[in-house]
Amino acid sequence: MKTTLMTLLGALTMATTTACAHQAQSENQTASYIEMNAAEGQTDAFAQFLTGAAPMVKETEPGTKLWxxxxxxxxxxxxxxxxxxxAARGAHFSGVVAGALNENADTLVDGGWDAGVVANINNSTVLSEKAPVDIYTATTATYIKLKAASGKGDKLAELLTAAGSIVTETEPKTLYWAALRIDQDNFAIYDIFADDSGRADHFAGKVAGMLKEASPVLVEGGWNDGVVANVNNFDILAIK
Known part of the structure; x- marks a missing residue:
């Protein structure tokens, strides 16, 4: 497996110039992911609230590039x-939408504001991305949280950073893709697709193949327990 990993990382090094361009594009960008459970009987109302929030984000948060x-x-x-x-993330969390969610969280969110929203915020930096294309045609999204194997955080970051250019070049049905670093050992991937066929093509694609090959060494739990088990699929309600 060491030989396989070194071969893989060597191939990634050959894409350094393109990857650096994608990394520069992502420089200073940050991200947040908040997974919440609706309070009992409030799923539809919570979904309606979030759908209606998109225009408010667009009108009041110029530093929020995507929502x-x-x-x-x-x-x-x-x-x-x-x-x-x-700074833009700080403005978002002190903005109109966050304030409205705070006011309604006791009704809409299981656990309310502190236990249901704030406790579930995952902040990260953007390692690389595929720039958004036709995003308003997207209907489905995937968020995958990854934990690096012991001592492999920087190697996993290297793979994910190089992957942005590969997704851009090989996955026309992936309408947006971002690799995220939460901390030294925790990472995530977020991507959106027009439909399930785009997701299927992505998981049969070059980057997924690279991650699958490297995961026994780089990802805690390997491919099945460290990657596949952490795939979260969503319908997209609204986009800014």
Missing amino acids: FALQGPNNKLAIFDIFADE
Whole structure:
């Protein structure tokens, strides 16, 4: 497996110039992901609230580059957003939409504001991305959280950073893709698709193949327990 990994990382090094361009594009960008459960009987109302928030984000948050309201199974809802920089993220969390969610959280969110929203915020930096294309045609999204194997955080970051250019070049049905670093050992991937065929092509694509090959060494739990088990699929309710 060491030989396989070194061969893989060597191939990634050959894409350094393109990858650096994608990394520069992502420089200073930050992201947040908040997964929440609707309070009992409030799933539809919570989904309606999040859908209606998109125009407010557009009107009041110029530093929020992308904002997605998402709905998953079993009363699960989520928000994913990309910010121009840390200051823009701060403006978002002190903004109109965050204030409105705070006011309504006791009714809409299981656990209310503190336990249901704030406790579930995952902040990250953007390692690389595929720039958004035709995003308003997207209907479905995926968020995958990854934990690096012991001592492999920087190697996993290297792979994910190089992957942005590969997604751009090989996955026309992936309408947006971002690799995220939460901390030294925790990472995530977020992507959106027009339909399930785009997701299927992505998971059969070059980057997924690279990650699958490297995961026994780089990802805690390997491919099945460390990647596949952490795939969260969502319907997209609204986009800014």
